[in-house]
Amino acid sequence: MALSIPGIDAEHLFALVGGLGFALLMWRYDNRFRKGAKMHDHVAEIGRDLDPAIPPRCLGCGSHHASHPVKVRRFLHGVSPITVAMDPSYKRRFTFGCCLDCARPIRRRRRLGRFSMVAGYLFGVHIALSIIVAATARGSYQAAAKILPHYRLGWLFNVATWPFEMIIGTFLVGLGFWMTLYSPYVTVLDTGGRTIFFRFRNQHYRDAFAELNGEGAT
Numbered sequence: 001m002a003l004s005i006p007g008i009d010a011e012h013l014f015a016l017v018g019g020l021g022f023a024l025l026m027w028r029y030d031n032r033f034r035k036g037a038k039m040h041d042h043v044a045e046i047g048r049d050l051d052p053a054i055p056p057r058c059l060g061c062g063s064h065h066a067s068h069p070v071k072v073r074r075f076l077h078g079v080s081p082i083t084v085a086m087d088p089s090y091k092r093r094f095t096f097g098c099c100l101d102c103a104r105p106i107r108r109r110r111r112l113g114r115f116s117m118v119a120g121y122l123f124g125v126h127i128a129l130s131i132i133v134a135a136t137a138r139g140s141y142q143a144a145a146k147i148l149p150h151y152r153l154g155w156l157f158n159v160a161t162w163p164f165e166m167i168i169g170t171f172l173v174g175l176g177f178w179m180t181l182y183s184p185y186v187t188v189l190d191t192g193g194r195t196i197f198f199r200f201r202n203q204h205y206r207d208a209f210a211e212l213n214g215e216g217a218t
């Protein structure tokens with residue numbers, strides 16, 4: 001085998017390369033934000049303790065009708081889960097305003113994400129209920145196991161269904177959660193440093209945001 005380096009087997013090597021690749025990708029991502037912030041190119045950098053002032057404009061198109069609040073979560077990179085658990089400021093969200101037209105696709109996508117998460121949890125609930133029924137009411141479990149196959153519903157009480165349910169459920173919850181993060185107009189990156197980064201799609205909005213939050217004053 002080509003991949004047999006003494007002491008390291010192919011699997012570990014694969015994990016190592018994959019891990020390094022991911023770290024490199026994240027580093028490039030961070031770097032892009034930092035460079036953008038330095039050049040004032042779509043990225044604004046503000047102190048993490050500040051409560052950022054939000055321009056009274058639409059985050060998407062810059063119109064003055066910004067009546068629909070859109071909450072945005074931050075992406076964390078290089079921050080340990082313990083730090084996040086100890087410090088609630090990492091979980092704080094930012095509320096921007098959007099006009100109806102710009103808010104609609106975000107709300108739709110996020111709603112779909114929540115549905116997907118609920119559907120995923122339902123698979124988990126089904127597994128849990130099956131276990132409870134099997135453990136507490138063996139009689140009815142056996143009756144169900146006898147009757148259900150006649151209606152082609154045998155899978156409902158079949159242990160073999162569970163792995164599929166677990167995989168599909170986990171996938172739906174993961175996908176759904178990812179969809180609830182949908183934020184096409186701004187990405188917030190927190191690397192645990194003294195400042196956090198906001199990358200806006202709209203350069204005019206970025207400038208207004210940066211000016212409101214003290215850029216140029218220093």
Ligand SMILES: [Zn+2]
Nearest residue numbers: 058061099102
């Ligand atoms: Zn808009």
